[in-house]
Every structure is written in C-alpha cells, then in structure tokens.
Amino acid sequence: MKRIxxxxxxxxYSEEYTYxxxxxxxxxxxxxxxxxxxxxxxxxxxxxxxxxxxxxRYRELLPIRDDANILTMGEGGTPLLRSENLAAMLxxxxxxxxxxxxxxxxxxxxxxxxxxxxxxREIGVKEAVVASTGNVAIAYAAYAAxxxxxxxxxxxxxxxxxxxxxxxxxxxxxxxxxxTYDQAKQVASHFADSKGLFLDRGIKSLAAKESxxxxxxxxxAQLAEIYGxxxxxxxxxxxxxxxxxxxxxxGPVGLMKGFRELEQFALCQGFPKLANIQSSGCDPxxxxxxxxxEEAPPFLKPSTRIATVATxxxxxxxxxxxxxxxxxxxxxxxxxxxxxxxxxxTIAQLEGLSVEPAxxxxxxxxxxxxxxxxxxxxxxxxxxxxxxxxxxxxxxxGEELIRDLDVASxxxxxxxxxxxxxxxxxxxxxxxxxxxxxxxxxxxKLMARILRxxxxxxxxxxxxxxxxxxxxxxxxPDIIVLDLMMPGMDGFGVLDELKSDETLRDVPVVxxxxxDLTTDERARLAGQxxxxxxxxxxxxxxxxxxxIDKTLG
Ligand SMILES: *Cc1c(COP(=O)(O)O)cnc(C)c1O
Ligand SMILES: [Zn+2]
Numbered sequence: 001m002k003r004i005x006x007x008x009x010x011x012x013y014s015e016e017y018t019y020x021x022x023x024x025x026x027x028x029x030x031x032x033x034x035x036x037x038x039x040x041x042x043x044x045x046x047x048x049x050x051x052x053x054x055x056x057r058y059r060e061l062l063p064i065r066d067d068a069n070i071l072t073m074g075e076g077g078t079p080l081l082r083s084e085n086l087a088a089m090l091x092x093x094x095x096x097x098x099x100x101x102x103x104x105x106x107x108x109x110x111x112x113x114x115x116x117x118x119x120x121r122e123i124g125v126k127e128a129v130v131a132s133t134g135n136v137a138i139a140y141a142a143y144a145a146x147x148x149x150x151x152x153x154x155x156x157x158x159x160x161x162x163x164x165x166x167x168x169x170x171x172x173x174x175x176x177x178x179x180t181y182d183q184a185k186q187v188a189s190h191f192a193d194s195k196g197l198f199l200d201r202g203i204k205s206l207a208a209k210e211s212x213x214x215x216x217x218x219x220x221a222q223l224a225e226i227y228g229x230x231x232x233x234x235x236x237x238x239x240x241x242x243x244x245x246x247x248x249x250x251g252p253v254g255l256m257k258g259f260r261e262l263e264q265f266a267l268c269q270g271f272p273k274l275a276n277i278q279s280s281g282c283d284p285x286x287x288x289x290x291x292x293x294e295e296a297p298p299f300l301k302p303s304t305r306i307a308t309v310a311t312x313x314x315x316x317x318x319x320x321x322x323x324x325x326x327x328x329x330x331x332x333x334x335x336x337x338x339x340x341x342x343x344x345x346t347i348a349q350l351e352g353l354s355v356e357p358a359x360x361x362x363x364x365x366x367x368x369x370x371x372x373x374x375x376x377x378x379x380x381x382x383x384x385x386x387x388x389x390x391x392x393x394x395x396x397x398g399e400e401l402i403r404d405l406d407v408a409s410x411x412x413x414x415x416x417x418x419x420x421x422x423x424x425x426x427x428x429x430x431x432x433x434x435x436x437x438x439x440x441x442x443x444x445k446l447m448a449r450i451l452r453x454x455x456x457x458x459x460x461x462x463x464x465x466x467x468x469x470x471x472x473x474x475x476x477p478d479i480i481v482l483d484l485m486m487p488g489m490d491g492f493g494v495l496d497e498l499k500s501d502e503t504l505r506d507v508p509v510v511x512x513x514x515x516d517l518t519t520d521e522r523a524r525l526a527g528q529x530x531x532x533x534x535x536x537x538x539x540x541x542x543x544x545x546x547x548i549d550k551t552l553g
Contacts, residue, residue: 053077107387113139116207141172154188212254240379249317274330277365283334308358437468465489
C-alpha cells in the first residue's frame, strides 16, 4: 500500500492526498508537491519486468489512489534511440534521442494527459477546462473522450489549424483566444470559475510534474541497460545532459523530481545538467537567467511562429529550473525559429525522425551547444524528441517557407459554410447511400459514424481519388463526401472527373477540407458542390456534436 502526501512547497504543510488541492490551507501557497510513503520497499526494478511498458509501470510513485481509475492508452515506455549519424556529425559518442513522438497522440503530453484525466476520473470530474499551446489540448481531448469527460480547451490563435482540428475531432470544445498564452490561461481560469468547472493548473497541478518524472525513471533504466548500473548498489544510471525545448517547463521540472525520487529510493545517483532551449522569439527564461534574475519577467510581444513554445509568462517553473541549473549545472539558451526549421530537416534526413518545429528547437539548441563546445564528446546526452509533426504547420514547412501565419488575414470561404448534416438535409431527406472519399482513415471513420447515425443506410469508404471514382461508378451513391487534400488524385481532380461524366455529373458532392481555400480554389468549387465542411470548424455544428454525443452514448 502507498500513502500519498500532498505538501506545500512554501510552508511544508502536509496532509494525506484525497483531492488535488489548489491552495495551501495554511499559507495560501499555490504550489503543492506529492510525496509517497510505502509500506514495503519499492519493488523496482524487479517487479517492472512483468508490467506493460507504459508509464503506469511506475504506479507506486504516481498520485492515483485506486488503480481502477487509471486511464491508459500506452503512453510512456518510449524507446531511447541511439544516434549514429547525427552523433557522428556532431562528434558526440553517446547521443540518445528519447522518442516521445511515439505517444498515442504524438507528443510527451500524453503522459500528462493520462495522469490528469485519470485523476479527474478518480475525483469525479465530469467537465473540465485546460489552457494549452497545442499538444496538451490534443492529448487531453483524446483521453477525456475515452473517460467521457467534457473538455473545454483554450488555446492561442497561432496554433496550426491542423492541431485545432485534431482537438475538435475528439469532441472537445475549443476556444481560440487572440492574445498571448498567458491571456489565454487567464480567460480559461475565468471561464472555469464562472461555470464552476475543474481547471487544470498546468505546472501547478500534480498531474504535470508527477507524470513527467516517469521520463526520468525510463531514461535511468534504459541507460543502465546500455552502460550498466551506477554501482553495485545503485542499479540505474543518470545521463550527463538532458536537452529539451522549454515552454512552460513541465518536462524538466518533472524530470528532476523523478531523479530526486530515484536518489531517495537508491535506484539512481546524480542529476543531469539541464539544457533548457527556447525560441528567441519567446525566451523569457533565457533572458532572466542570463540577467541573473530569480524570477522571469513576462516576455512582451512573443514573435515565435512555433506556438508550442509560446509561453510568455513562465512563472514558478523558471524559478525552479534556475535553482536546478545552479545546483546541478546546465544552461538556458535560445535559438531563432529559422534554426529550428533547418534542424528539423537535418534530423529527418540524418535520423529518420520527423518532428514538430518545437522539438527541432531542442536539436538546434544541441547544435549550438556543440558549436560552443559545451558538451564533452564522452558525455551521455539525452534529448527529448518531444513531438511528432502531424501534417502540421504547412505555413512553415510547405513551399511558403517564410510566410507568416497571420490569423487576422485568413478570409472566410465565399461558398456557404455548411455542416455536413445541413448539407445532407438540403440534398434529400432520405439519403440511402454515400461514398466517402477520404485518405485519412480516422476522419473517414468518424464521417461514417455520423452518416450512419443520421440514417444513411450504406456508407462506402474510398481511401483515394482513383478508388473513389471507381466506387462512385459502381455504387451510384446519392451523395459523395469528398476530401480535397489527398495524395495522388486530389479532390479537385476527382471533381473534374465526376463533372466530365454525364452519368455522374449530378450526384451532389459535399467537400470536406482541412485547409483554408484560396480564392482560386473557391472559384473552382463554386456551383460545383453542394456543401463545404471545414474539418477544423470549431464547435459550430451543434447538431453534429449532439449526434456524436448520442452516438457515443
Ligand atoms: C509542451 C511541449 C514542449 C515544451 O514542454 P515544457 O516542458 O512544458 O516546457 C516542447 N515540445 C513539445 C512537442 C511540446 O508538446
Ligand atoms: Zn503552505
């Protein structure tokens, strides 16, 4: 059995954990820590072998009281990849990449989401609010969907639309705040207060710190497999460096707590030096550290195009990380966005890893550290490969390498912006047969579910344009749902084919698209299609939502 103690970091008030306390009842402090008291010795590493390789194999030191409340999708347990090519290029002998892209939603926020949503389930939360620069939103939305918890997500407008689509596809409510991330957090907090909803408090919540520490456990165990134990009595091993791109600082704060606990339980000794890498377009921690400040002033007018790392007010995370760096060594360093985009291609080509720009920032930081000879070639370096690129951030990675994403200038489509159901209704009351031409299996599955729930008898799914045309020819559907962006023949190509065949010309087409259409594209569609459904369209279609709610029961 374990006893979880919640303790105020300010005055050391403590009590047994039953609920994630927001403020300390003794001093009003807002930073609570979790401690663990075990009846028996911690059964690691021996017991771990027989447990699934997720972060929950470390459950003795995670703040869930009843294991039945654990909500897992296979988060954690990510590989520690040894770099050969990049390491050779940089002249490092022991460079490792902790591949956190392999989480269920593609970033290391899955650890946090798994613990946070499990906690909500344990304390009976049915509806919750979170602010995010993107990946927390996606991860929480996914886990909340499984837990049947309604999630309100507040994010900033620089988050790529593909990520917003990802959030909404799970059924979360998404609110885009035009402002800085700190403002988005304030709006979220007011909203939660006004509706009496549970608010996830980021770095101040137990879930963030406690989940991230499982990275330390994994890294220490993985390094021991490669290099052997620290000593006869200390089975695991700490790296010399931990490199991460840092926004809110949850990762390194949690990681260091992990190493502290490993030392407490005599599993590992020593701490990595932290390399906290920020974008020079938003680097409040770097500036504060270099100026010798104990607290980081807000970063005015963030200009980074990498939304994930746009935390402008780092708050207590900086103070904690500064202490860690002063005590155990390490650096705060910034690199420009452009170096991150460059690094992104380099590591994709050298290591076969496609990462999001926020992650590439850490690699760019590593390059800078090597240039400045901060790393000894014999040191063991672990870099957090924090997130996968969805096909996201085309504004950065596409042909338009230097285009800024100016949210204010995104124009509204001229074609009536309709939901799928509205489109269905204008077409016919009784749609029996629909062909969905869509290359993304998740999206087409969702579409099929919605259509069936709406009384469509037969839904046929075609994974690309060519197959779609063939299917339309043989099935003769009442309506066609068509994705615009597909490899091979895209939606425009399909539409051209359909319109050139007089037996198919009059079958109504509803376009589904994830991108904003250009004027040209809109002109091409005008008069040709019955409806346009923006994949990322945010909580407009109440009917649709209700339907999904009903479908999921
Ligand atoms: C959240 C996030 C970061 C920054 O992490 P923090 O530890 O919270 O600063 C970096 N990269 C990716 C992909 C992220 O999702
Ligand atoms: Zn206190």
